[in-house]
Amino acid sequence: MSLSRRKWFATLLRPLNPRSGEDDLATASPTSEKNMVAVVKGRDCLAYRHLSCSTCHERCPITGAFTVSEGRPTVVADVCTGCGICYDVCPAPSNAILMIPRRTK
Numbered sequence: 001m002s003l004s005r006r007k008w009f010a011t012l013l014r015p016l017n018p019r020s021g022e023d024d025l026a027t028a029s030p031t032s033e034k035n036m037v038a039v040v041k042g043r044d045c046l047a048y049r050h051l052s053c054s055t056c057h058e059r060c061p062i063t064g065a066f067t068v069s070e071g072r073p074t075v076v077a078d079v080c081t082g083c084g085i086c087y088d089v090c091p092a093p094s095n096a097i098l099m100i101p102r103r104t105k
Contacts, residue, residue, distance in 0.1 A: 004088035036082030037102045038065075038075045045096035047072050056086035056097060077102070 038056075046053035057066040057073045065079045066086070075086075087097040 004084075035102050036084070036099045037077050037080045038082065038084070038086050039098045039100055040073055040075055041094075041096045041098055042072075044092050044094040045073070046092050048096075053091065055089050055091055059089045060086055 040048075040056070042048040052071070054068060054071075054073060057068055060066050061083065062079060062081055065076055065081070066073050067076060068074075082099065082102065084099055087095060087099055090097045
């Protein structure tokens with residue numbers, strides 16, 4: 001099991017910042033991510049602040065899951081698999097990617 005940078009730091013800080021509930025790393029299952037979809041938070045995204053950033057678009061393993069218009073990334077919800085790689089690689093100080101439950105049709 002590989003850990004992202006954010007999850008690794010979260011595990012280091014967990015004893016200092018205890019949360020009630022189960023351990024996210026232990027309970028994460030591959031089937032749970034299929035019900036998730038990524039969303040770009042424009043107020044936190046570096047590209048929306050007129051800076052050059054396309055990390056989420058470049059690192060996404062799914063072709064067509066991100067579109068870039070005028071240098072700003074957006075997620076194509078129908079194509080996004082909810083893998084969370086964009087969330088893990090986002091370089092913004094406040095992560096600009098949200099992983100939210102997919103709407104049922």
